[in-house]
Amino acid sequence: MPVTSEVERVDFIAVPTLDRERSAKFYGETLGLERNPNSSEQWMEFEIGNVTLALLPHEYTGRSEFTPSSGPIALRVSDVDEARRKLEEAGVEFPMETIDSGVCHIAPFFDPDGNSLMLHRRYAPYADGSTP
């Protein structure tokens, strides 16, 4: 039987890190996300609109090999080109040209640990005419 009634929400998305101070600087200053004041130095959380990004120190995972996250987290910005330019000015490298999927703009990039992120903006309405 499915646990349909059970799943309430996503509490956080874990962002594995080898250097929590470097990550805190990146998410807090470079990306400008708000630090959750209830989070600790050992478990830092950053808020982005609908969800929490939690820095997961590698030593907590109990694994020897460090694996960054391979599934891009799509950060909504009002204008992908403009946000990309600002991040490039802050020293963030983008490995490819911004993609136009036909419905949205996508600019993939990585955090300092190699975790996958993207700037994202859907410009086309959905099939029912609504917009994001």
Place this chain on the structure above:
Amino acid sequence: MQAQKVDFVSIPTRDLDRAASFYGDTLGLERDPLSDSAWPELTAGNVTLAVVVPEQIGMEFAPLPTGAIAIRVPDVADARTELEQQGIAFEGDTFDSGACHMAFFRDPDGNGLMLHHRYKPYHDGSTP
């Protein structure tokens, strides 16, 4: 730069149908009716999970690391039992951090997921 929200979290897969079935049927997440079969999206409360074949966005397949997405359930032990009855294998015993319960498992592609429930109030007295 102003990041407004997370539009979606990508779940890398080698088999779109299998992944859509796992997230839709096994976890019981609602399929976003506006998403198509080439880019299935499922709604987990506040966040959209997008099942993605990484090669379509110029990436190589690699599973998400352990516990990458913390899925809130009212009771971790109950939810774990239900998923185990459906054949889901969990990694280790449920972990009690002193503030929350965590139970680690993986989807059919090996992506790391976690059942999560914080039972302890935050420093300011609020609860999740």
